Amino acid sequence: MAHLFGTQNLKALGGSRIILDGINVSVEDGDRIGILGSNGAGKSTLLGLLSGVRKPDGGALIRRDGVEVAFLTQRDPETDATVLEVIHPGKEAHEWASNALIRDIHAGLLADVPLDKPFNQLSGGQRRRVSLAKVLSQGLIDGHPAEVLILDEPTNHLDVEGVAWLAGHLNLRFGGRGNKARQSGALLVVTHDRWFLDEVCTHVWEVIAGVDPGKGKPQIPGRIEVYEGSYAAYVLARAERARLAEVAAAKRENLLRKELAWLRRGAPARTSKPRFRIDAAEALIANEPPPRDEVELVKMATARLGKDVLDLENVSLAFADGQREKVIFSDVTYRLAPAERVGIVGVNGAGKTTLLRLLSGVITPDKGRVKQGKTVSVAVLSQDTHELDEIADLRVVEAVNAVAPSVVIGGKDVTASQLVERIGFTKERAWTPVADISGGERRRLQLVRLLMSEPNVILLDEPTNDLDTDTLAAMEDLLDSFPGTLVVVSHDRYLLERVTSHQLALLGDGKLRHLPGGVDEYLRLRANLETSVNTSASGATETAPTTSKTSTAKADRAAQKEMQKLERQIDKLATQIAEVDAKLADVSAILNPTAADIEIMTELVAEAAQLRETHEELEMRWLELAE
Structure with a gap:
């Protein structure tokens, strides 16, 4: 495989902090690399360095002559140009419409986006998809597509269908999933969508955050660990590395105990001991690697849940959409059972969040009713974290203490400060004002405040936003042990299939539909629906089959x-x-x-x-x- 680019001892600073140092990686033709890491570890910084947008503070980026890079950042441009001008600047319609890959990009990302609308008038999700379409289209019209695609969180604002489309598109272009590559080159992508990683990537780079010990001690910069294979292979390999590290740590601990015991023997001071023995003991301590930032989410007590939980009975609901009425639900009946675990998927605007608002009692239906059991205690994790704005002046510990000063875990009282430390906040971050913590930390704080209210019904609306893979795994482990009823709205199919036992679909027709075949069945239904709509639009007519009862019985x-x-x-x-x-x-x-x-x-x-x-x-x- 041809070499595309590589790095030599790359270094990046953030003020006085060393974000990354000693980074030596290479990218070959055909590589599809997924980049993981905790929030703030330096993933976006790494992409900026590899794309050439950010200059390194040390080391070098060495790129083969002629290699073109297309880079999707997390920040969308500010412009009043139209959508078409943003994606295909200076190009006529016939130039881009004649390219099959570009038509596929338009169909996959821009079906609901008016191409003549100013970019600044689009919604946040639409802007994100336009930015992604621009990067994916770069160079395709001229027949010289960018050899290296670098994408920072491309699955944000994409629904299940959109993520599946993006995976298929990238596999088609770069030869994934048995496809013959349409072009040479490589893909580097930062994403927390584990299904996407498994579907597309051949390597995983994990960015390990640096550590600042403080008190004049030298900083330990961030680094990269490289794994062969997709996300599933990465999890297996990481578990094996952890096991080997435990063995090495046990040996180190035995040596350390022997050295320290020797140093403490006898009355004479340390200086009377042979210097090489003292140096050996200090080296054992100095070389001890920093522990990973562990995230521990704990099982909370829940109120007893009776036979009746939440029932939708003949519910109908519609909203005004311009000059017409948009039907969200039409005569829907559904009963949530005790300890039921259900995932909700659907197209944007079909009513997923509205369904959760109905179940939580925030809104009432136009017709029918939502019946709630007497012992039900509902908690809702919303899509954003705006509710934390009201307590922005509180510190993290104080924000948890405001819900409850303590909680019983495993038969013991755990204080708010102890709990905050157990869910991944260091002592320094625990006393940081809520206004100053990161998006991932806000999400973590939001979740633990919700759990401390001890609900028996949890409604989760896009719970994976801003969470890294380690926190996601910890959250899933927690939800596995939650004994109450769980309703999850998410575009993350890995999460849905992991924590729910069955799924329901909202297809925009006002009905709730069971999905015996899970998310795959939903994608087939959507594809069939699109096909039937396209057929109707072209004026095609279908003739009902006139199969006899006899032939039907034979088929059965x-x-x-x-x-x-x-x-x-x-x-x-x-x-x-x-x-x-x-x-x-x-x-x-x-x-x-x-x-x-x-x-x-x-x-x-x-x-x-x-x-x-x-x-x-x-x-x-x-x-x-x-x-």
């Missing part, structure tokens, strides 16, 4: 026969998956694995993934036949 029998065959295959695959998982557990339990053990583990992981993929395909076919 054939479907039942195939379903029975599928059931046998599904059962057999389930047994095989269980056997492979058991073997994998045995190999993973080996304390000191050899290279052969690791190779076996890798083969078992691949085999399990293949079996699960086949199992899922058969289940989807069974569901299609059942319908």
Whole structure:
């Protein structure tokens, strides 16, 4: 593979703080790299350096001659130019419309965006998609597309459908998922969308935040750890690295104890000891790497939930949309059960947030009613964190204490200050005013304040906003143990499939639709809907089939026969998956694995993934036949 660019001891400063230092990475033709890291670790700084937008404070960026880079930043431009002028400056319609990839970009990102509308008059989500369309289109008209795409949070403001489209588009361009590459080059992307990472990326770079010990001690700059494979492979490899680090730490601790015990022996002062022994003990302490910023989210007590939770009974609701009425819900009935875990997906404007506002009692329906059980205590995590503006002058500890001074965890009282430290705030950050904390920290604070109110029904509206992958994993672990009812609205399909047991769809027709096949079924429904709309718009007509009752009965029998065959295959695959998982557990339990053990583990992981993929395909076919 051809080399595109690389770095030599790259360094970046933020005031007196060393953000990154000693960064040595290379990017080859065909690489698709996902970049992860905690909030504030330096991911956007790294992209600025690699794109050439930001000059390094040390080291060098070495790029092959002629390599063009297209860079999507998190900041959209300020301009009153039209959408078309922003995306294709100085180009006529026939120039961009004749390019298949550009037409795909318009269809995937700009279907609801008026192309002649001034950019500054668009909504925040529309502006973000226009900026993404501009970067993806760069150079395509002239036949010289940018070889390197660098994208900073491209999945922000994209719904489930939009994220799936972007993954497919990038795989088509750069040869992912078995596609033949449409162009040479590489992709670097910062995103917290784990499904997208798994679908697109071949490598993961984790940006480890630097540490400032204070009190005159030297700073430990941020660094990059490189992992082969997609997000799933990264999680596996990181777990193995953590295990090996624990073994090394245990050995280091034993050495440290021996050295310190020796230094303390006898009455003479330290200076009477041989200097090399003192140096050896100090070196053990000095080389101790800083611990990772752990995020611990804890299970709170919840009020007892009765049989009745929240019921929508024949609910109808409409809003004025210009001079016409937009129907959000039409005669919808749905009953939330105790401990039910449901995910909501849908197109923008279909009513996902409105549904949560109905369930929480913020708004009332035009017709029908929302019935709430007597023991229900509802808590809502909204899309933004504006409610924290009211307590912006409080410090983080004080903001938690304002909800409750303490909470019972594991039978023990935990104070607000102890809890704040356990959810990832250092002692310094715990006493930072709410007005000065980062977006990810605000989200974390918002979540813990919600949980301290001890609800038994939680409604989450886009809970993944501003959270890094470690915090997301911790939040999912918490939600796994939440004993109440959970309703999640999210475009993050990884989260939906991880924490909910089934999903519902809002397709814009005023109805709630069950999705036995999950998010994949929703995407198929949307694709079919788009196809039918396009067919209607072109004036095509469909003729209803005139199949006789006899032929229908034959088709039913054939479907039942195939379903029975599928059931046998599904059962057999389930047994095989269980056997492979058991073997994998045995190999993973080996304390000191050899290279052969690791190779076996890798083969078992691949085999399990293949079996699960086949199992899922058969289940989807069974569901299609059942319908």
